[in-house]
Amino acid sequence: MNAPMTLTSRRAMTRGEATRDRILEIAEASVLAKGFSNTSIDEIIAAAEITKSGFFYHFRDKTDLAKALLERFIHDDNAKLDAIFARGRDLSDDPLHAFLIGLKLFAEMMAELETAHPGCMVASVAYHDKQFNNEVRGLNAAAVLGWRRRFLSALEEIAEVYPPRIDVDLSHLADMLSALADGGIILSRVLDEPRLLSEQILLYRAFVRTIFLGAGD
Amino acid sequence: MNAPMTLTSRRAMTRGEATRDRILEIAEASVLAKGFSNTSIDEIIAAAEITKSGFFYHFRDKTDLAKALLERFIHDDNAKLDAIFARGRDLSDDPLHAFLIGLKLFAEMMAELETAHPGCMVASVAYHDKQFNNEVRGLNAAAVLGWRRRFLSALEEIAEVYPPRIDVDLSHLADMLSALADGGIILSRVLDEPRLLSEQILLYRAFVRTIFLGAGD
DNA sequence: TGGAAAACTGTACCATTGGTATGGTAAACT
DNA sequence: AGTTTACCATACCAATGGTACAGTTTTCCA
Numbered sequence: 143m144n145a146p147m148t149l150t151s152r153r154a155m156t157r158g159e160a161t162r163d164r165i166l167e168i169a170e171a172s173v174l175a176k177g178f179s180n181t182s183i184d185e186i187i188a189a190a191e192i193t194k195s196g197f198f199y200h201f202r203d204k205t206d207l208a209k210a211l212l213e214r215f216i217h218d219d220n221a222k223l224d225a226i227f228a229r230g231r232d233l234s235d236d237p238l239h240a241f242l243i244g245l246k247l248f249a250e251m252m253a254e255l256e257t258a259h260p261g262c263m264v265a266s267v268a269y270h271d272k273q274f275n276n277e278v279r280g281l282n283a284a285a286v287l288g289w290r291r292r293f294l295s296a297l298e299e300i301a302e303v304y305p306p307r308i309d310v311d312l313s314h315l316a317d318m319l320s321a322l323a324d325g326g327i328i329l330s331r332v333l334d335e336p337r338l339l340s341e342q343i344l345l346y347r348a349f350v351r352t353i354f355l356g357a358g359d
Numbered sequence: 360m361n362a363p364m365t366l367t368s369r370r371a372m373t374r375g376e377a378t379r380d381r382i383l384e385i386a387e388a389s390v391l392a393k394g395f396s397n398t399s400i401d402e403i404i405a406a407a408e409i410t411k412s413g414f415f416y417h418f419r420d421k422t423d424l425a426k427a428l429l430e431r432f433i434h435d436d437n438a439k440l441d442a443i444f445a446r447g448r449d450l451s452d453d454p455l456h457a458f459l460i461g462l463k464l465f466a467e468m469m470a471e472l473e474t475a476h477p478g479c480m481v482a483s484v485a486y487h488d489k490q491f492n493n494e495v496r497g498l499n500a501a502a503v504l505g506w507r508r509r510f511l512s513a514l515e516e517i518a519e520v521y522p523p524r525i526d527v528d529l530s531h532l533a534d535m536l537s538a539l540a541d542g543g544i545i546l547s548r549v550l551d552e553p554r555l556l557s558e559q560i561l562l563y564r565a566f567v568r569t570i571f572l573g574a575g576d
Numbered sequence: 577t578g579g580a581a582a583a584c585t586g587t588a589c590c591a592t593t594g595g596t597a598t599g600g601t602a603a604a605c606t
Numbered sequence: 607a608g609t610t611t612a613c614c615a616t617a618c619c620a621a622t623g624g625t626a627c628a629g630t631t632t633t634c635c636a
Contacts, residue, residue, distance in 0.1 A: 157603075158612055179396040182593060194595085196613055204594065282549050307574035310565055314558045317546060321559050322535070325542025329534060332499050341531045342538050348527055349566050357524035357573045374632070375583055399622060410585055411624085417583090421623065 162200045162210075164190050170211055173263070178208060209278045215263040216285045223292065226251065237299040238354050242347060244296075249343035252326075253336075289320045297350075304354035315353070322346050379417045379427075381407050387428055390480070395425060426495050432480040433502040440509065443468065454516040455571050461513075462564040469543075470557035506537045514567075521571035532567070539563050 155163070168189045172181040183204065187197050201207045230244030293316035301312060326339035372380070385406045389398040400421065404414050418424045447461030510533035518529060543556035 156611085161612080183595090184593070193614055195615075198595075199611090199613060279549070283551070286546060286549050308565060308569055310562060311558070314562050317555060318539070318559060318562055321539050321542030321546050323542065324545045325538030325540065328541045329503060329538050332496070332503050334500070338534060338538075341528070342535060345527060345531050345535055348525060349569075352525055352566075352569055352574065357569060373582085373634095378583080400624090401622070412586075413584055415624080 158200070161190070161192065161196070165192075165197065165200060165207075166210055166214055169207060170214070173211060205278060209281060212263055212278060212281050212285075216281070216288075219285070220288065222251070223248075223289075227292075227296065236303070237296065238304055238351075241296050241300060242351060245343060245347040245350070249340040249347070252323075252343060253340035255336075286320060290316050292316075293319050300354055306353050307356045308353055310353060315350070318349075319343075319346055375417070378407070378409065378413070382409075382414065382417060382424075383427055383431055386424060387431065390428060422495060426498065429480055429495060429498050429502075433498070433505075436502070437505065439468070440465075440506075444509075444513065453520070454513065455521055455568075458513050458517060459564060459568060462560060462567070466557040466560035466564070469540075469560060470554060472553075503537060507533050509533075510536050517571055523570050524573045525570055527570060532570070535566075536560075536563055 165186060169181060169186050172185065183194065183197055187194055190197075201210065226247045227241070227244040229247060230240040230242075233243050234240045290313065294313050297312045297316055322342045322345075323339070326342040329342075330336055330338045382403060386398060386403050389402065400411065400414055404411055407414075418427065443464045444458070444461040446464060447457040447459075450460050451457045507530065511530050514529045514533055539559045539562075540556070543559040546559075547553055547555045
C-alpha cells in the first residue's frame with residue numbers, strides 16, 4: 143500500500159502541503175462553526191491569504207474540499223478512539239472492563255470539549271446528502287462501518303467471557319454507540335447543553351454493563 | 360391562547376392558505392430529499408406554478424420558509440407520537456407495557472417508511488445552525504424539550520410502579536430515545552440501511568425493559 | 577354591486593457565490 | 607539552467623437569494 147506517513151514524519155512539508163493544510167484548518171473551523179454550505183470559498187481564501195486560483199490549484203471544487211475535510215476528520219477521529227480504547231486495555235486485562243474504561247474516557251473527552259465541541263463531520267455531510275458525490279458518501283459510509291467493526295469486535299470479545307444476560311444483537315449494540323454519539327451531538331447543539339453528549343455515552347455504558355453483568359451488580 | 364385549529368376544521372381554506380400549503384408541501388419533499396440549502400426557491404415556485412413575487416408574498420425570506428417547515432414538521436410529529444403512545448395506553452393499562460407497545464409501534468412506523476424516510480427536520484436544521492435566526496433555533500429547542508417532557512413523564516409513571524433495577528437518570532433515559540432517533544436516521548442514511556433506525560428503537564426498548572423488569576424476564 | 581383588501585403577476589435589477597479560462601510569475605527542485 | 611510546483615491577476619459566467627415597484631385579478635364584505 144502507501145508508505146507510512148505519520149504526523150512525526152521526518153520530511154519537512156513542502157510549501158504546497160503547508161498551504162493546503164492551512165486551507166483545511168481554516169475550512170474545518172468554519173464548517174464546524176457554521177456548516178459547510180455556509181462556509182464560502184471567498185471567506186477561506188481571505189483567511190488563508192491566497193487567491194481563488196490558489197484555492198482551485200489545491201482543490202478541484204468545493205466537494206473536493208469536503209472530501210479532504212472528511213478524510214482528515216476520520217483520520218483524527220480514529221486516532222483518538224484508538225488511543226482511548228488502547229488505554230482501556232492498558233488499565234484492565236478483562237475485555238469488559240477495558241471497554242467500560244474506554245467508554246468512560248470517551249465520555250470524559252466529549253465533556254471536556256464543552257461548548258462548541260466539533261460537531262461530527264460525518265453527520266454534517268450526511269445531511270447535505272445529494273450535494274456530494276458518491277466518493278464522499280462512500281468515505282462517510284466507510285467511516286461509520288469502521289466504528290461498527292471497532293465496537294463490534296470489542297463486544298464479541300466481551301461476550302466470549304461474559305455470556306449476555308439479555309438477548310441483543312451485538313452489531314446493533316455496536317451501532318448504538320455511533321447513533322448515540324451523532325444524535326447526542328445534535329441534541330447538545332439544539333438544546334445548548336454541552337454535557338448531554340457525555341451523559342448519553344455513560345448511559346450506553348450502563349446498558350453494556352447490564353447486558354454482560356446483569357442488573358444486580 | 361389561540362383558537363383550536365384542527366385538521367378537520369369546518370372553514371374552507373382561503374386561496375392564500377391553499378397556495379402557502381402547496382409551497383410548504385413541495386418544499387418539504389425537496390428538503391427531505393436534498394437538504395435545505397440544496398432546495399432553490401426557483402425550483403419551488405416552478406413546481407407550485409407561481410412567480411417569485413408570489414413566493415415572497417407568503418414568506419419574508421428563505422429562513423421564514425424554514426421556520427414554517429419546522430413548525431409543520433413538529434406539529435405532525437407530535438400528532439404521530441400522540442397517536443402511537445395513546446394506542447399503547449389503549450392496549451394496556453400498565454404504564455410500562457403501554458410504553459413498550461408504543462415503542463414497538465414507533466419502530467414499526469420507522470421501518471415502514473423504508474428507504475428515503477423523512478430525515479428528521481430538526482436535525483437538518485441543527486446542522487445548518489448559524490444560518491438560521493434565533494427564532495428558528497428556539498422552535499427547534501422547544502420541539503426537543505417536548506420530546507423529553509413526553510418521554511420523561513411516561514418513564515416517571517413507570518418508575519412509580521416498577522422500581523428501576525439499575526440506577527439511571529430518567530431524564531437522560533428520555534433524551535436517549537431522541538438521540539437514538541436522530542442518530543439512527545443519520546446512520547440509516549449514510550449506510551443506506553433503512554432498517555437500522557427501527558433496530559435501534561427496539562434496542563432502546565430492550566434497555567427500558569431491562570431497567571424496569573430486570574435481565575431475568 | 578362597488579370598493580377595499582388579499583393574492584398575486586411582470587419586469588427589472590442587484591450582490592454573493594461557485595466555478596472557468598487564460599496567461600503570467602516566483603520559488604523550489606534536479 | 608531548465609522544469610516543475612505553486613501560485614497571482616484579471617476577466618468572466620450562471621445560479622441563487624433577494625429587492626423594488628407598478629399593475630392585475632380574486633375574494634370578501636358592507
